[in-house]
Each structure stands twice: as structure tokens, then as C-alpha cells.
Amino acid sequence: MSQNFEIYKTMELIVLTPEKEIYQGSIESVKVPGTNGQFEILKGHAPIVSSLVTGEVRIIDTSGGKQTFNINKGFVEVLGEEVSLLVQGVEEIQN
Numbered sequence: 001m002s003q004n005f006e007i008y009k010t011m012e013l014i015v016l017t018p019e020k021e022i023y024q025g026s027i028e029s030v031k032v033p034g035t036n037g038q039f040e041i042l043k044g045h046a047p048i049v050s051s052l053v054t055g056e057v058r059i060i061d062t063s064g065g066k067q068t069f070n071i072n073k074g075f076v077e078v079l080g081e082e083v084s085l086l087v088q089g090v091e092e093i094q095n
Contacts, residue, residue, distance in 0.1 A: 009043045010062050015085040022069070022090055023059065030083060031058040032076050041076070041083055048078045052087065 013030055015023040031040045033055025052074045059067045074087030 011041075011043055011081045011083055013059065013083045013085070015057070015087065017087055017089050019089075022087075023067070026062045027059055027083070028062060028064075029060045030085075031056075032085065033057070033071070034076075041078055043081065045078050045083075047080075048076070050076050052076055052085070054091075057085065 010026045010028060011030075013023060013025060013027045014021065029040055029042050031038055032050075033053050035051045035053055038055070039050075052071065054070070054072050056068055056070055061067070070091040071085070071087040072089040072091060074085060077084045077086075
């Protein structure tokens, strides 16, 4: 039963720049630099489209691994269990 719970608390994330795909995979959460401050997106988040400012994105994947990178402005869209980050560029990747 706990295995089913694990499935239901994940989302699919894709991070794209005009040049390439930066990330695609199942995640538990993603923290993004919104125009009015950072916010975290978890499973069940309300549908939203929001602008992003230059800052840090933090991804927690389904195995608990953390990946962070800095973005140059963009947008985030949450629709159902899918999260899309469309960003102008990535400054630096840290694992």
C-alpha cells in the first residue's frame, strides 16, 4: 500500500530553454523563483501559470535526490500532475 502512496505523490517535470531540454523526469517537488518570491510546487498543486525571475530552481526527485540550478527568467505552468518550466537560459548546474 505504501508503494501506491509513493506513486501518487509524484509529478512529471520538464525544464526547457530555447536551445535544449535541461531536465525531464518524475519529481516529488520543485521550488522556483517566482516574481513575488520563491514558492514550492508539490503534488496536488492548483493549476497555475506564473512568471519566474532569475534565481535558483531546486528539484527533489522520486528517490530523494536533489538537483539545483540557476535560471534566467521564464515561466512555470502546473496542470494536473505535469509541471513545465520554460526558461530563457540556465546559468549553472549544481548536483
